[in-house]
Amino acid sequence: MKHIIVPIDFSKESLNGLRLAILFANRFDSVVQMVHVQKFPTSLTPGQFEEEEKIIEGKLQKLVEEYSTKMENSANLTYIVKKGKIYQEVVNQAHAFEESAIICSTHGASGFEEFFIGSNAFRIISATQCPVITIRHGSMPRDIKKIILPIDVSADTRQKVPITTEIAKAFDAEVHVIAVATTHSEEVDLKLNAFTKQVCTYLKEHDVRFQKASLRGDNITDITIEYSLDVNADLVSIMTEQNFAISDFVLGSHAQKMLSRSPIPVLSVTPKEVFIMGSFKTFGSDY
The missing domain is CATH 3.40.50.620 (HUPs)
Structure with missing residues (x-):
């Protein structure tokens, strides 16, 4: 579990996935990479899309500043912004590394809620052979005993x-x-x-x-x-x-x-x- 991929949509639920990932990363000395996926294609103009991307990167950088202090190695928290279908991009990012895992919330906002709930609810798990750890709202453990x-x-x-x-x-x-x-x-x-x-x-x-x-x-x-x-x-x-x-x-x-x-x-x-x-x-x- 050298790399842990965490889908982030900035909802409280997706941040539970980040907290759980940090818990595991501190035990395995893993790199945690937050992945935010912008829907693409989009109705936004190129200029609006670039502006949205800057806003997203600013939010992700704030999460790095806040949560890196909870990491045993603060340099092990990174992020990337991708474009496309959420489950595909999350899985592709996990497959880019050896010994990777995915940790995510089963609830979220905007596109994530649509992704996790309904007929496509478990597509991220179905599309990968990487281990996937899911956490529901309110189920954050303090430790794994x-x-x-x-x-x-x-x-x-x-x-x-x-x-x-x-x-x-x-x-x-x-x-x-x-x-x-x-x-x-x-x-x-x-x-x-x-x-x-x-x-x-x-x-x-x-x-x-x-x-x-x-x-x-x-x-x-x-x-x-x-x-x-x-x-x-x-x-x-x-x-x-x-x-x-x-x-x-x-x-x-x-x-x-x-x-x-x-x-x-x-x-x-x-x-x-x-x-x-x-x-x-x-x-x-x-x-």
Whole structure:
């Protein structure tokens, strides 16, 4: 997580994303880059567009002056102004760096609100394989001390373990490995037991404190959120359950519900296309 990209529209909600990014940057010694995207094409004349750009850069510079004092390395807070579609430009900027992540609010003003809410709500997550951490209004944690790691019976469920482990080590956080399912069956139980055992072994080998739990319920999202609130968790780690649609990647229903409902920040990890039984690679980490 050498670079953290933060979409900024100057709303209070988008500044929560910046605050969360700084929290992570101070643990990972990351460069935080704020990205503001001007809509393009625009009805403004060239002169008006340039004037608007100057105003935007002035606002971003003020944010640098204010928030760089909260960084362990004040030089690690930068900004860039781009033109185009918000999700595309944010993702493109993240892809310009190695080991990058995106941290953003799920609510915002003007174009951001249109982007995050509605049919295009999760396009930024669907368009990248970088880890994305989202934060809803009012859910800003002071620290990351407990991380919820739901494990289900899908082939991709363990791909989020390496990046979750890296975050846990950076914050000296405790990971709660929770086996989640909507049904009881011998096949499900055997697979969940095998997966959780593998995950716990990995955490132990990497000196990460952990607890185990098993949850059953009609709605995996609800039982995960309820457990997270019960233990005062600071982060929930999920796979985005991307399915190949006719024209694009779309998020699965569980990921959409978690991102929409969770009062706790959510780490979203995109499944890698290649998975080898018993081992996998994700974001440069071996597992």
